[in-house]
Amino acid sequence: MLHPIRTPGTVELSLTLVDDEVIREVNAEFRGVDAPTDVLSFEMGSDEGEDDSPKARRVQVLGDILISLDTAARQAEERRHALEQELRVLLVHGLLHLLGHDHEEGPVEAAAMADLERQVLAALGWRGPGLIGLAEADRPAGGAQEPSPGALGAGRLSPSLAAPSPRATATPGPRDIRLIALDMDGTLLDGTSSVLSSSADAIRAALARGVHVVLATGKARPAAQAALRATGIAELASAAAPGIFLQGLLVYGQGGLLLASAALDPAVVQAAFEYSDAHGGSLCAFLGDECLTTRLTPELMELHTRYHEPLPFLAALAGTGAETMQALPNMLEIVPRGWNKWASLQHLLADLKLDARHLMAVGDGGNDLAMIRGAGLGVAMGNAVPEVLQAADLVVPGHDDHGVAHAIRAALGEP
Incomplete structure (x- = not known):
């Protein structure tokens, strides 16, 4: 929670945007570090003789925040997001320092401040993690690392900065x-619905490091098994592996144990089939590892030939009740309300006794949005829809350009 501001009324702070030269001199003078940084915060102390009039007491002066535009621009480019987003992240980080939070005091305070950064950004309608979360994603594995002097500059104290206790971005440990x-589809599978060898190699490297790798897909498990059959990573879709299928409606834990499942109300299924019959649309109902339809169409044949889904049996279903989601522009899916990949991942995290901060989720479609927002590290493929790109902590190349391998290397702290 935020440290309380004890004086009621208006809150005021000073924000100064400078270059690397200026912030370097300020950093050297107040912190003894002769190098630029991204953000410095100066708390306003309670000096003797300060104005204690009723008018002054109505204004709580927090202090000063100094941000280097040069460093912010470099970090924005490295993190593959807009300069505006980087400046928002730095502003929130500096503000929390002014309110008394300090990640340099230890891992507990760092974790609490990271959570607050995410909460404040979300409350302001700004997506993504805060500076601590981004810095953790930037760091290689293997412990603490000093800032690189080659990325740094030099300068002079801003006239507005007269307070004595600046704080700057630290170097949190690896994520x-x-x-x-x-x-x-659109992530692990490329444009031809195949797995790139770079992706398979990266997955095997992660597994060798003891990292759990699971599928979180809209596919039925047999479709995932067919897609991975000749890849060398077919064990990800085996009956003994944990995984999330059918947009999260089937959740398997360790040893392939079914953790949770959901089904549509029969009235909704019936209404969907009636609508399909009346309008001539293609409709396929998934029932565990099987799928059924009343009429084979070219679209359903493409599900089988291109996306590896089982060929539907000719049958009729009754059903009712839920919401829609869309993984592909020409395909609408009906699922029980409240069930999605993120809801299912929470069951799996509990089974593995892990927290969401230990999770990296990688996706591209609207059906991946919730899990990318909820994960400790949400990764969007370069070919992702705009909403997913905006929500992600990290954007990697597209599914045809080794994006999965890039994402896994980032998770493992490898270049």
Whole structure:
């Protein structure tokens, strides 16, 4: 929670945007570090003789925040997001320092401040993690690392900065990713619905490091098994493996144990079939590892030939009740309300005794949005829809350009 501001009324702070030269001199003068940084915060102390009039007491002066535009621009480019987003992240980080939070005091305070950064950004309508979360994602595995002097500059104290206790961005430890959840279509599978060898190699490297790698897909499990059959990573879709299928409606834990499942109300299924019959649309109902339809169409044949789904049996279903989601522009899916990949991943995290901060989720479609927002590290493929790109902590190349391998290397702290 935020440290309380004890004086009621208006809150005021000073924000100064400078270059690397200026912030370097300020950093050297107040912190003894002769190098630029991204953000410095100066708390306003309670000096003797300060104005204690009723008017002054109505204004709580927090202090000063100094941000280097040069460093912010470099970090924005490295993190593959807009300069505006980087400046928002730095502003929130500096503000929390002014309110008394300090990640340099230890891992507990660092974790609490990271959570607050995410909460404040979300409350302001700004997506993504805060500076601590981004810095953790930037760091290689293997412990603490000093800032690189080659990335730094030099300068002079801003006239508005007269307070004595600046704080700057520290170097948090590496992100502790223990579970990687991979979407399939548009993510693990390339444009030809195949797995790139670079992706398979990266997955095997993660497994060798003891990291859990699971599928989080809209596919039925037999479709995932067919897609991975000749890849060398077919064990990800085996009956003994943990995984999330049918948009999260089937959740398997360790040893392939079914953790949770959901089904549509029969009235909704019936209404969907009636609508399909009346309008001539293609409709396929998934029932565990099987799928059924009343009429084979070219679209359903493509599900089988291109996306590896089982060929539907000719049958009729009754049903009712839920919401829609869309993984592909020409395909609408009906699922029980409240069930999605993120809801199912929480069952799997509990089974593995892991926290969401240990999870990296990788995807591209609207059906991946919730898990990317909820994961400790949400990764969007370069070919992702705009909403997913905006929500992600990290954007990697597309599914045809080794994006999964890039994402897994980031999780493992490898270049």
